[in-house]
Amino acid sequence: MLAGENATFDFARRLAAAIKPGLVIYLHGDLGAGKTTLVRGILNALGHSGRVKSPTYTLLETYRIGELELRHFDLYRLNSPEEWQSAGFDDEFDAGNIFLIEWPEQARGCLPPADLDVRFTILDEGRELNIDAKSKLGEQCLTCL
Numbered sequence: 001m002l003a004g005e006n007a008t009f010d011f012a013r014r015l016a017a018a019i020k021p022g023l024v025i026y027l028h029g030d031l032g033a034g035k036t037t038l039v040r041g042i043l044n045a046l047g048h049s050g051r052v053k054s055p056t057y058t059l060l061e062t063y064r065i066g067e068l069e070l071r072h073f074d075l076y077r078l079n080s081p082e083e084w085q086s087a088g089f090d091d092e093f094d095a096g097n098i099f100l101i102e103w104p105e106q107a108r109g110c111l112p113p114a115d116l117d118v119r120f121t122i123l124d125e126g127r128e129l130n131i132d133a134k135s136k137l138g139e140q141c142l143t144c145l
Helices: 005-018 034-046 079-085 136-144
Strands: 024-028 060-063 068-074 098-104 118-123 127-132
Touching: 005 034, 005 079, 005 136, 034 068, 034 098, 034 118, 118 136, 127 136
Parallel strands: 024 098, 024 118, 068 098
Antiparallel strands: 060 068, 118 127
16 A cells, blocks of 8 residues: 555665666556656666656656666557557667556557566555566565565
8 A cells, every 4th residue: 555655655765676677567557546656766766866757748768877777668648569669669678678667558469578567556545556576587576675
């Protein structure tokens, strides 16, 4: 249970300490559920001091923090697998980057599988957060939380 934005940032700090290059994190939840807030918290915890905006219209924002490269996808406005292919997003995925992907269901069949599946549910007060490890790398990450 996340009581508010500060609780989301606290969780993001713990998650940031556990992430490793190559990690693919799917972020699920309705509009306003906290997906971008979690990404902002992770980036801030890793040392990013600039603005973090949702890539709703650009679909992708890239952040470099020291040796880490983070790719933040927001696929809400993605219309088809063909749009994914024509954007060249397949070239973004390698073992050296960290991937935070909002609305992954919009690119079903195009994305690499998730290591962590994060689901936000909006409650009357706060948010429920469920995390499932989908790989060995995801399990290692959860163990560190």
